[in-house]
Amino acid sequence: METKLLWIPLLPFIGFLLNGMFGKKFGPRVVSWIGCLAPLGALAVTYSSWKQLTGVVDRLDQVVFPWIWLEGILEIPFKLTFDGLSATMCLVITGVGSLIHLYSIGYMRGDAGYHRYFAYLNLFTAFMLILVLADNLLLMFVGWEGVGLCSYLLIGFWFEDDANCVAGKKAFIVNRIGDFGFLLGMFLCIVHFGSLDFGVLTDREIIAGVAASSAWGMPAVGATTLITLLFFFGATGKSAQIPLHVWLPDAMAGPTPVSALIHAATMVTSGIYLCCRLMPLFESSPVCMAVIAGIGATTALFAAFIAFSQNDIKKVLAYSTVSQLGYMFFAIGMGAFSAALFHLVTHAFFKALLFLGSGAVIHAMHHEQDMRKMGGLRKQLPFTHMMFLIGTLAIAGMPPFAGFFSKDEILFSGFMNAFGEGASGQAQIFWGISFLTAGMTAFYMLRCLALTFWGESRVAPETVNKVHEPGGWIAFALFALAIASTVGGFLGVPAILGGHNVIGHFTGLHVETSGLSAAALETHHAMEWTSMILSLVMAAGGLVLGYFFYGSLADVRKSLTSENPIGQRLRHLSGNKLFVDELYHKVVVRPIEILSWLLFFFIDRLLIDWILVEGTALVTRATGDFFRRMQTGFIPGYLMTFGCGVLVLLYILLNILTGNGS
Amino acid sequence: MELLISPTEIEAILPAGILFLTGLVLLLVDLGGKERADSGMNPKNHLVFIGCAGSVLALMALVTGGGSVVTSLYAGAMSDDAFGRFAGALVTLALLLTTLGAGGYLSSIGQNRGEFYSLLFFGAGAMVLLCQATNLVSIFVAIETLSLSVFVLAGYTTDRRPSSEGAFKYFVLGAFSSGFLLLGMAFLYGVSGGSLALSDIAANGPQVADDILFAVGVLLMVIGFAFKVGAVPFHSWIPDVYQGAPVIAVGWMAVAVKVASFAALLRLLVAAGGGETLSRLIAAIAVVTMLLGNLAALNQTNIKRMLAYSGIAHTGYLLIPLVLGLTGTGFESGSSMLFYLAAYSVTTFAAFAVIATLSRGQDRESIDDLNGLASKHPMIAVVMTLAMLSLAGIPLTAGFVGKLMIFRDAVEGGYIYLALIGIISSVISVYYYLRPVVAMYFREATGDQHEVEHPWGLHLALALAGGAILLLGIDPQALVEFSVESMRSLLGG
């Protein structure tokens, strides 16, 4: 029984309460202190708890109070658990989170809502920590919804612009659609497992029993398949996968540090975390794993394709996030949970770095985000350029940066599934997609780098002289993240490079290969080398292509995209995000709007306002009889509805009964 | 024959008695004579104090008394069990909050008169009796008494046209629905061999599958109750009445009438049964109610009207446990309904109390009138946000736990489609529940619309309701257990 675990989410929560209630009176100085000390404190507690996780003690538990406790029916305690997996997540959240808090001091200076900003950010940290520390699904759902709420509040942070509010609302509602899957999955867990505890849900024996049973007499669908598919649907909402990815690019309306923390490093990865947490459950359903791999690979390709033509620097990064998350899901689908989590961690480092770097550029450019109005910034912002370059190399998968190791592990697991033992054609397609995406990633990231920092300056003349390097906390956070992006990969150096997969072992997600014979091990290693070299070539190819296309060979690129009809078409598709928003608008939003509008129009407007109110108003004026209006107006209509309702119900009842009775 | 009243009978009727007596006292205390015209502006704290004292006393009588299940009190007219006391306590709690808020709101519109309070208390007394009634006649008398009180409350502000209009409509439609209730009772009386007691109906009444008249009787009674709780297609009065009636009375109507009616309906169905066919019909009503309520709420600009449709939608959710109970899996899921009612009560009351605080007799009831509230009155905005989140069913609020319990029951009972539609429609509902939140936090105030005084009673009521939303969301344990216990007492297990 550990008592300090609660402090991990509690400290940021206290920060939220203090800043939220008294922030206005405190002034920015105190607000910054409280706001940053809260996640730093949580980091310290996490660190000391982590130190307690030795080989002997592999988890810490704390029951805070019995939450919903019906003896024998449903027992859900408010319980926190700290094991390797949550420890890793907590370290990322508090570590990267603290850096982003510090960065925000510089970035948000002078903003009218400074205290509000820090309050929300602290609240987000608290909920995110609850999400990863929860020992059961319900508590996790509390964090799950809480981070959604904070994300909504922070996307709409600059609410003076209506578009930001709309983006916030879109994010919230799309997430709620995903929650629908989460909730149903949770109910099914109660039905089939009788519990929401992760201990029960990951017990392989119990799972085997449940997997054999079918869901509600639907023999075709195994219970665990249905449950995991529902959870995955929930994960697609939070982690912006097809079909629910539409909210993430719009979410870039929030302040850039928010994009870095919530929409790149932490919240959007909670879907991955959910899958890792329930690894045995997911593994029990090959159908679901195939679906996850397919969706992940498709999303990765799809988002990378869209990223090609985005001109807003943050939008490029947003689609790149969607793409990288697709990668992680692809890894999960391939059974490489450890690789997914590893990529999650390194991605948190380099994507936070890239976002904060873009934030520094945006800050320097006085809130200009369009890359067409940048260019040549290398001279004025050498430090930021350096940081951004490191981030780009890391995400492209260049050794020795962090992305290389994690991406390599994912591609290798795909490679093994595609060409190793028991390979399937399906897996080969998935691998092909993800392999292609690796090159595309390198290409569009280099495009982003080149458009922003290289070439000729296209900066508007009035801002060109005001561009300045960031200082203080902004530089510090960038520097720290750059170091993490450089060395972070050594957490999981593969065996063939003489490493020992530290993170995989620590989180308990690693699947041992030691049982293999020497010959098999030999093949295994050979395949690993092949995969590594292939992916390296692909990434390097993407980078080189990007370098020339956005450098000396720009003419070739222009003729390809503006003269070649296929190029034009592709650019049109990519530039319009493959028309997914439009599709959803037509298929989902419009019908609901129309239905609601019809109800509003026919009942509230037409019937009541026009016919009854306006229409009878004429009569009223003519006769001067007020009560007439009441008697000839509404009530008969209402009585009609009432009477018809009664008749219909009676009719159905009698119909069924006489039908059954005789 | 000597007429006897046993101590248990006195104990059972004590809460309702206290409420009626308080109503009488309130009526007499405020007899001002002819100069009363301008006295409606006074806050009249003494009335609020008497009212609070009365409702607290009644609440104590409800909570402390009872213990064991005693049936057939007053020759079978009522019974004393934890179920009735639980529902009665919910009503009384709502009464306490309404009384607290009434003084500040009514004086702001210049209508602060003793009649309002006594009507509240007479209605509340009838509702408590309705929760305990086990005889068709006592059910009917209680329903009519509470309806009379609510009709008058709806038309309380006689100088406002929408108010009188709403009350008139409510009255006519209410009388119409009472007819169905009565007809249903007549059917049951005839079919069950000439007894009015629910226990006799349960014992002698033929099952639905066998007897058409019995099924028709139960259905007609269900229709009568469906009108009271606003289930589609018997809901048409709700938007107009909610829009017209004084806000604080709307809060009371929305909460208490629903609690008492659902309690009585549950008691009736537990006793009478109804079988598969009736459960299918109620399931259909539930589906239509959930969908229509939520869809119609989407485009409303008047916040009272929006909440009216939202209330209809919540009626739909509340019908789900009845469906489950009638299918033979048993009425254990009734405990979810009790919990949901509690969660719904505090939440809805909080929402209406916020509008009462802001409206202040100037009809500021558009969603735009909430613009920028967060910067002017952060605490009021926080309570409103909590209420909206709870209505939408976001975790850590009471509404989430309630929805969780109901949908879990639905899935466990094999009614996956009800849970699906429920969850889908609550996803839709997030859209309109967010609109007030967006208005409060993300928009600028225009003009002086939030220049409110600070009526202590309303603020206290707001704080209590907001606290309850959070408490029930974070630590619902005690209440969940209590509702399960109450349900067991009704089922006699």
Next chain:
Amino acid sequence: MTSVSYDLFALAIFAGLTVIVGAGLLALSELVGPRRRDPEKNTTYECGVPLFDSAREPFTVKFYLVAILFILFDIETVFLLPYAVVYKQLGVIGLVEMGIFLLVLAAGLLYCWRRGALEWD
């Protein structure tokens, strides 16, 4: 043919005859009767006194108030009279209950009085 439907058959014949006879008489008078209309004939029958104005003149609401109060206190009498019959059987508890009833009624009367419902002006 069972006895139930036989009875119903008789009922149907009876109902049919009623309708036919009623409608037939009306139709006959319409067909055969002479029709000479003049304004004098179309006026309301008022026992020979000429009409002043419309009979649908609104009464003052005070009449209704008095009528309602009358009904209320009338019911009191209706309730009290049977009580006199079973007075002995009901005993003390009956007396107490009647006392409560009368007290509530008295409170109502007091309310009407103080609110001015009993004053005509």
